[in-house]
Each structure stands twice: as C-alpha cells, then as structure tokens.
Amino acid sequence: MIRFEPRATDRPAGRIVILVVTAAAALALAALVLAAMALLVGHGSASVHAGPFGSRTMLSETSTRAAPLILTGLAASVAFRIRLYNFGGEGQFLVGALAAMAAAASPAPPWAMFALLLAAGAMAGAALMFIAAVLKIKRGADEAIVTLLLNFVALLCVQMALGGALAGWVATAPKFADRVGVHSGLLVALAAAIVIVVLVRYTVWGLQIRAVAGNPETARFVGIRVGRTTARVGLISGALAGLAGAVAVASEQIIPAQSMYSGLGYAGIAVAVLAGQSVLGVVIAGILVAGILVGSGALTGVGALPASFEDIFIALVLMLSLIGTMHLRYRVVFVRAGKTAP
C-alpha cells in the first residue's frame, strides 16, 4: 500500500531537475504514443504540415517560438497565484493577435508600429479577461468555466472577422520579421517577465497580490480589497496573453487565416504548471518547451511536426507536471498491509 506523507520542507533545488525531467519524459511519451498509433494503423506517420523553416537557425527559431510561450505562461502563472484560474489564454491570445493585425493595417510610422501592435494586443487580451474577472467578482461565476467558454467565443469571432468583414487585411498585413528583428519578441517576453517580478516584489500592488495569494480572507481582514486585486491580476493576466498574440503576429507565427487555432494559450498553462510559482521558472520552461518543439522538428527532418504531436506533447507536459509536483511536496511511503506505518 502506498501512502503520501507531506515533506517537512519543500525542495526548491529539485524544481529545476523536475522541470527538465518532466519535459523530457513528456517528449519521450509523446513520441511513443504517436509511434504506437502509427504502428497500430499500419501505415506511416500522420500527415505532416511543412512549416516555414527558411534560413533561420534553430536558435533564432527557438527564441521566436519561446516568446509567446513565455508570455502565455506568465499570464497563467500570475493568475494562478491568487487561485484565479485563467484558462482563457487561448482566447486572449487570439483577440490580441487580431488587435495586432488591426494595428498593423493602420497607417502609422514603422517605428511606432511595433509599440502600437503590442499595446493593441495587450489591451484586447485584458479586455477579454476583464469580462470573466468581473463576472467572478460581482456574480461569483466560476472564472475557469467562463474563460474556457470565452475561448470559443473569441475563436469563432476572430475567424469570422478574418474570413468575412476583415478579409481584406490578409493581403495588406505587412511583413514584420525583417523590420523588427527576429529576437524582438523574446526581448518583449523577457521585459514583461522583469516587469512582473518588480511588480510582485517591490510594489504595493504586488504586496496585495501576495497577500491575497496567501489567504484571501486574512487579506480582506487586513483591509485589502480582494475584489479589486483580483480584477487587477485578471487584467494583467489577460494583457500578457494578448501581448503574446501581438508578438506572435509580429514574428509571423500567426498569420491571418481561416483557421486560427494555435494552442499557445493552453501551452501557456502547461508552461506555468511546469514552472511552478517562479517567474524565472516560466522563462526557463518556455524556452525549454520551445527548444524541444523546434529540436524534435529538426530531428525528423521537416520544418514542423504534425500539429497533433505538439498538442500531445504539451498535454503530456501538463499532466506529468501536475503529477510530478506531488513528488516535491510528498514523500512516498510503502506500508506493508497489516503493519502500522513506521
């Protein structure tokens, strides 16, 4: 019989090891699963979507892919701290991308364009999350369900907008990667990470967030406006996810198309859980996951893996991280049946 005993102390040093081991295990498992499925069906691996690899090196490709992952990871992580379950990163990402495309199509000087893109994305994402936050604070509606439903609303609306009324933008969307440099997305992500760290550690808002994260009732007792703090965290979380969408547009990871499913919002949840509570962890986890996605694509010799593989990998990362986190907090004790525990 197995029993779980809480550890006396947490094991922070083990966190990094767990991170890497979990990601590697998820990768191995995902590859195994796909191979098994292919074997079962008897023909070769699933159809592969060739992606644009172009002349970019693996490093620049990794940094490009890491940026939105870090941002959506931060979005999820910041919200999870106060037990605000923002599962709406996907929808916030999409509306952020749409807003960024709108900004890109507007007449503005190139140097201002990038900033405008980012601002538009952040605001759009924040607005979407705000709906869920308000419903939670005012009506007690479970934000986990509401954000998930809003994801689908956002997806359908964005797809319709791009397919219908705004189809003209597809042609006029300017190319960004050359102008702003491939690494600018990563810089934005790192800057956002630093801002979050400073916010949480050194500002009054951060203190309130940490208080609510610890115990909302105590925080309320001390005079902290929990509802207001929750709304703030929601706005920040949504803004980060929307920013991820803007960055993805700027680095051409997202282009206006009929089908806008990206999965990056959900990947952010996986990255956040993989990383634990620390912002640095999110950055490392984001880069790690991006690196694995790019690396495994290179190994199989094609520009990008079948979308299914990436999704399976992300899902396994999330699942294994959730289970693996237990190891940090609990010891496994084997108890012989009939005997009392030592």
Add this chain to the structure above:
Amino acid sequence: MMPVLDVLKEASLWAAVIAASTPLAFGVLGALFCARAGVLNFGIEGIFIAGAFAGAVAIQLGGGPWDGVIAAAAVGMALGALHGMMTGPLGVSQPLAGIALTLLAASLAQAGARMLIAGPPGSARSAPFAPIALPASAELPAAVATLLQQTPLTYLAILLALFVAYVLKRTPLGLALRACGDNPAAVEAQGRSVHGLRLGAIMAGSAMMAVGGAGLTLAAANAFTVDMVSGRGFVCLALAAAVGWRPLLAVVAVLPFGAIEAALPHLPKEIAGRVPADLLLVLPHVLAIIALAAAGWRARQPATLGVR
C-alpha cells in the same frame, strides 16, 4: 415574421430540438453526477471529443450505433478513472487535472482521427440511430406522434435522467455520493473512502459524458472532426452549474441549446442582410455564460466542489 411563427407550430421542429438536445443531456447528467460527489470535471470537453471519436471509430470498424455507444462509454470510464486518480489519491487540483485531461484527449483524438478515419466525411459505413416507431402511434394525434419519433439514444437519455435523479435522491449510494460533495469528513468518519466513492462517481459521470459525445457522431453523418464538439462540453458544465446540479432541471435546461443547434442549418446565410448566421454559433457559449452569471453564487454548491 409569420413564417417563423408557423414554423414553431411544426411538430417536426420540436422533434428535432429534442434530438439535438440529446448529446447535451448526457453531458449535463455526467457533469452533475461528478459534481454532486464533489468533483468539478473539467475534462468534460476532452471526454466529449474522445466519446465522439470512439463512436466514429466503432462505426469505421463496422460496428453498429450501439457498439459506438459502448465504445464511447468505455473510453469515458477510462478517462474518468484517470481524472479520479489524479484528483483523488494524487491530490492534483481539479480544474488543472481536468484541463490536462481535455488537452490530452483532444490531441490524441485528433491524431487518431488523421490516422484512423478514412474516407470523405459523408461516407457512412452503417446507418445511424433510426427513430423508434412506437406501437400505438397510429392512434395518437399526428403532432404527438412526430414528437415521439426519437432515437433510442434520446429515450436512453430520458431514462438516465430519471435514474440519476432517483439514485441521488432516494438511494443510500446517492446519499453517500452527495455526502462526499457536501461533507467528506463525515464520510471518512464512517470509515468509507471518499476517494473511492468519488472515483466511482467520476467514472460513471465520464461514461455519460462520453456517450453524449458519441451522440454527436452517431446522430449525424458518422463523421468525426475535431471541431465538431466546439466547446459543448464546457457549455454542459456551465449549464449543470447554473441549475444547481439538479438532474431533471438540467435536462430541461439543455432544450434551448438543442433548439439553437436544430435551427442553425435552416437559417438564411445572413440575417437581416448583414449579420452572418455563423455568428449564432457563439450563441450557446454566450448563453451559457449568461446562465452562469445569472445563477451567481448559488451555482457553487455542493460545499466542497472544486476545492483546490
């Protein structure tokens, strides 16, 4: 306006509404069965997709519609067991465990669909559920007879709703399950295993959810696309929460959503000349959000639901 009102008098429209509501009915029943035991099963979306996939695979392999239902139920139970193990003994937070399950099930189903399901979407290998012809239908007024021409799956849903309501309200097992949701400490004090009871509830609930998913493929053209579920699982979860996890009320509450689905194919491409009819695809999700907001704090029973 007049043509719309005339359409409302058509019994066939209402029959279609009931038929379209069937998968959602299974979904809400599964959701509330888990919830009464204290588990918010966010895996519902993934289980819907897996159930739809399992149903389609069963058909693909030459089975009949009931084989699809059984396959879906089995897949649902397996996924439910995974959820139960994660949230019970392993103590993983319920929303996160559910999302992980949804992502995993969805991605596996998509990969599987690419590999397994061959042929154009419309190619049906075997007939979907055929409506039952009731023996006494010749003596009933035509409208009622049309209304009662539902598939066996629909009748199963109705029976299941009554059964679930009965089990929860009137049986010791139901009482134990509800206690797991309201007061797990009391259950532990009696020497029973909360984890064990919840595991059973989650597995049963997930089986119901998966059958709902299968209802989507089996009632339609036996085709499976990953997009076909499109958030219905979460709509069911929201709806079940909004009606306070009550089985009979929940099954009635899905009817408007079934109505939307039944009406969609019949609407013109653009309404009032400007609004694309596709916009109505978001109507179920928006309505679900509104329902959840309207129910407000009352949607938070049982006491230990979703304890993180």
